[in-house]
Amino acid sequence: MIVGLVVLGGAQARAGTHSAEPALEQAFDSGIDVQEQSRWLRQLSSAPNHVGSPHDRANAERVLGLLRSWGWTARMETFSVLYPTPLRTTLEMIAPERVVLGGQEQPVPGDDSTTDLSQALPPYFAFQSDGDVTGALIYVNYGMPADYAELERRDIDVRGKVVIARYGGGWRGLKVKLAQEHGAIGCVVYSDPAEDGFARGDTYPTGGWRPPEGVQRGSVADTSLYPGDPLTPGLASTPGAIRLTRETAPTIMKIPALPISYADASKLLQRLAGPPTPTAWRGALPFTYHFGSADGVRVHLAVVSDWSQKTLYDVIGEIRGSTAPDQWVVRGNHRDAWVFGASDPLAGQTALLGEAKAIGGLLKSGWRPARTILYASWDGEEPGLVGSTEWVEAHLSELRSKAVLYVNTDSMGRGFLSYAGSPELTHFLNDVAADIPDPEVPASLLARQRAHLLVQRFEGEPVGRGLEGAARQGGDLPIGALGAGSDFVAFLEHAGVPTVDIGFSGEDSKRGSYHSAYDTYQHYVKFVDPGLLYVNTLSRVVGRIVLRYAGAPTLPARFADLAVEIKTCAGEVEDLLKDQQSSDTALDRLLESGMFRVAADPTQVRTAPQRPRPAEAVDLSDLDAAADELLTAAQAYDRAADLSTRLEDSQVKRLNELLSNIDQLLLSEAGLPGRPWYRNLLFAPGWLTGYDAKTLPGIREAVEERHYDVARTNTAIAATAVRAYAIRLREATSVLVPARPGKPNR
């Protein structure tokens, strides 16, 4: 029997292809009702949804009930995790004058949701450290490493002081971490209107952008070390689990920190003394930005939290696969929010519910997927991807052997489809995007995405050359790299599951309500996705991904795209090494000849830049060669799969054995340098950037930090993994094209 064929009806069991079935997908689409999605979104976002809130729990029960009502086998999986909630947050300026700052956002006229915020948590940072500090205030721009280098050149010291950083430039948790590493005693982070306010567009309620009072809450746990419950790294937070303490958990910050609005920040920043900052440090507030000074603005910052354990409610729906029940397609979106969370995460949750109901409709008509489908409504994403991470840790060995795909969505926007994740999914995702019409414009999602990339350079916003080139050539649009920021992290970077994260953006102002009390249903339907057109479209996109992946005889991956990505990344690291060499040479020459002194304005304090550790050469040729081997093997497999006709049962079985968890070969069991939880040799969030992906992180970050021996070791590790991947692909090719005596199969 041909796997999947009977139940799927009519698809050809060729290797490496998906099984697009127009009738099935049409039936799926007709099972999604955008009006119902609107009602769900309104209901789900009708009260605060933070971890531990009654409404988050009620939504979990609601989702559980819905899944069951649609024919899913559904269960609640709970975890007991550390989750601090604020009891008292204090921020006040005490010099040059006393001004009380901080506290809850104000209601917005015309937005009913915001009328009563009594059940909402006030703005705060999860996993800062409680404390009570008073000190001079220093402005540190984005609070990233380059900013502290600039402060050092100006002889401005943050030791014993409170720093104020603006959002942007990297993950918020790094701002607190770098502040404490530089000796600051407290940290305040605000949303500057340059990035997130009136400079972007009209503010809420006139437009969708962040109003002066809006505050971006968030976690500041050091999730670049590990996400999830800070007390149980690598282990599920089940009742009996061994736990670290608050004091020993390395991802919890050591200083108090708070997020504030730009209305509040403005009061502080406009009073800062000291020299004016460089132009690049300026935001959009209407005064000259200054660094601050030891005898200028002083602030009192204090946070007291309830550090009790809270229960997370992950809702898991399951449809057991008919022919390959031990191959899992997992799809998730979190459900917890900072406040109401209409866009983040409930728009995505609403898409998920639409898909689940439509799949339930297919079930009722007798359809069953070949593979097992798991739908997850995660709790506890906001404090640090906790619900998904604990679940992955709880089911790690099963996931590593069974999960063939994880599909993630999260907050939603309007505009252009984007996807990021495992490179071998590139062609598959392009196919899906080509099959679905954009809800606003008569074009497919793919055509619109391509058009967007192509016109940008005539709009004064050129995209990367690679992207525009790919768009122009008309081939597949490349997939982005994943770092951190949503529930895909544990799947991709800890468990090594092929992953894709999907969303729409580009025409909305969802950032304006991000993590604030203004991320409401009214804000969403007015300024993010009126009519939920894109929520509905997202359901169609994810539905096709899930149905095609769950039904394909063998997994629809194109491995040449992975090989090319590895080669590209290795080339980038080589360019970085060359840049370091040439930049060092130029800098050395300038430092030796005293050029910085000669060019400096003698009326200002500004020393020459520090000379970095000397650049060294790192030989990447072994990795290059391995990537070439992989490319050859991958092209052979992809070609063989394309040419394959009906496969024997045994071939299908063998191919799935070889390929369904092939990405496990890209994991390092020892983990990345300094952060063993992160095991993916290809992708990690940047250690010093946070959200953004670092590809080949063990090598690239070691080069960036100039730990060249580490880079060399990790080059060897990566090359070995890449070669193992090539060998596995050659085995798979030989299943499709059996070697004949006297004729080599490559």
Next chain:
Amino acid sequence: MIVGLVVLGGAQARAGTHSAEPALEQAFDSGIDVQEQSRWLRQLSSAPNHVGSPHDRANAERVLGLLRSWGWTARMETFSVLYPTPLRTTLEMIAPERVVLGGQEQPVPGDDSTTDLSQALPPYFAFQSDGDVTGALIYVNYGMPADYAELERRDIDVRGKVVIARYGGGWRGLKVKLAQEHGAIGCVVYSDPAEDGFARGDTYPTGGWRPPEGVQRGSVADTSLYPGDPLTPGLASTPGAIRLTRETAPTIMKIPALPISYADASKLLQRLAGPPTPTAWRGALPFTYHFGSADGVRVHLAVVSDWSQKTLYDVIGEIRGSTAPDQWVVRGNHRDAWVFGASDPLAGQTALLGEAKAIGGLLKSGWRPARTILYASWDGEEPGLVGSTEWVEAHLSELRSKAVLYVNTDSMGRGFLSYAGSPELTHFLNDVAADIPDPEVPASLLARQRAHLLVQRFEGEPVGRGLEGAARQGGDLPIGALGAGSDFVAFLEHAGVPTVDIGFSGEDSKRGSYHSAYDTYQHYVKFVDPGLLYVNTLSRVVGRIVLRYAGAPTLPARFADLAVEIKTCAGEVEDLLKDQQSSDTALDRLLESGMFRVAADPTQVRTAPQRPRPAEAVDLSDLDAAADELLTAAQAYDRAADLSTRLEDSQVKRLNELLSNIDQLLLSEAGLPGRPWYRNLLFAPGWLTGYDAKTLPGIREAVEERHYDVARTNTAIAATAVRAYAIRLREATSVLVPARPGKPNR
């Protein structure tokens, strides 16, 4: 006799070298007293100095008296010119509410000069058109061609409306001209704090940058057509001159226009309706910028001026050359200001006075220059370079045959030396800059300039690759190209006199007081050039240029630098042609495939960009070949000059005949396309940029505007001129290296 040797004492009469004489220059330096310069600056800037003001006249008399007292032959040359001064300026918002705007700046606490502004002209634009209009207000960003293209794509029409533009992006006059060409009935221009206010640094009086109330006055005459008196293009405005009328003078605007402060602009802009502007259109005011709408903000704009003729007082000091009286070294700086003008122009005027006194001291010790030196204190620069232009027009034929150099300075700053002008002066100016110490830092001006260029890329502000490359190679730093903006225009671009414009900048905030009532002595000594260190240094720089140029046996030019510049510019035009071709191809493909429609946000009005006139090829090979010939000839001459030993009297005479006005060969008697007053084939202010230079303007601007036939014609004209230059240089070389029978001299 060796020309110049006797009087100069000891200089070697080699061709092409300057005659640096340490003793003479030391004597010159000791004749400059920085305390005295401070007193002059305070005195000159003690009252408003606009054209026609009593203090401008009094300063003219003072300068005349000083020059005479120092032994100069000095005279006043007067011109009667059109110069409108405002009788009434009105700007008021009449909807959505009535707010009176505009008027004189307010006194600044602590700056005595600003206490009484009763004698100062209020903020206005010279050569706008009087009028009284009321209309809806539209924001047009910088009001440049690209901005109107954007408005057109958004279907926003300025016909019958008043536009408000921010300063920046091009010459202010173009803002008014383009507004009227697009059908606007009035134009308001303001200084946005992004370019000129708190976003740059602390504002006056805390720092030097423009305070909310500061207004940038200025001329809006279309000086890209011709500068000087609008009624007498090409002719001196002497009493009997044939004059155009106000109505027929093409450089006078046809709509009323006023400059305003950002305090005033803020009141208008924050009330504008219509869609939000693109991010690039945003300034630094604390609200979302909108385009405006027909039914939104309405303004009433009215200007009434006194259009009577005014008298300009140019003061000309002369020291007749001992051996070459018919070769003139001319040096000028204007004296008129918009209000007090401490930086613009009186700091430069003070430098000029310091030089003149020091040269007077040399005269008294018996020294005489070989060539004639003329020092000019120009009147009427601010309304449109009128004093210098009328003077050049009055003395045109003499200047074209006699002037060997014009040295210009104007407003002053602190920091790094910069010079722009005729490329053959590059090496000479580098030599001068190498001989003078920076007043702040123990390094020569040249070393500091070089250090500044070299460190920029480590400071996140990389300079052009060519500049950094030149700085790194350690050779001469290149000279900039001159467009417009000060009194050099008539000399360089009408009369074809080799020209250099010199100044310091980079460490000051002189822009903050530019053309406002706050350009005062107090502002200057606090925030521009404390202690007048750079005014004093400028005297030394210009003094050396003048002394060396006036004393050199033959002119110290290196013609290879000119040839290289022409080749570089031709290459730039070729790149531009290639860019047009490839950009057109890409745009055509996108337009034909409807990509802009597919990528557009359907909720917004924004059409695809206009398809420009089709790009054509232009063959520049004839100009390339001519430039190569010039390079060969120039290198041969430069080498021969370097190798030359003592020259015979007849050789010196012949070389000066051939070379002292060689740049006349780069003039087109017919002038540039559409603007016959501009005759220099190498340099002109951009027709649609204003201040900035366009090199090879007849070709480059024709290509930019896609008038390819014009470009072809002008390529031929330029090639012919360049060949004539090469022939002249070969003649000069043959004077140094006489051809011997049987041995060709090239």
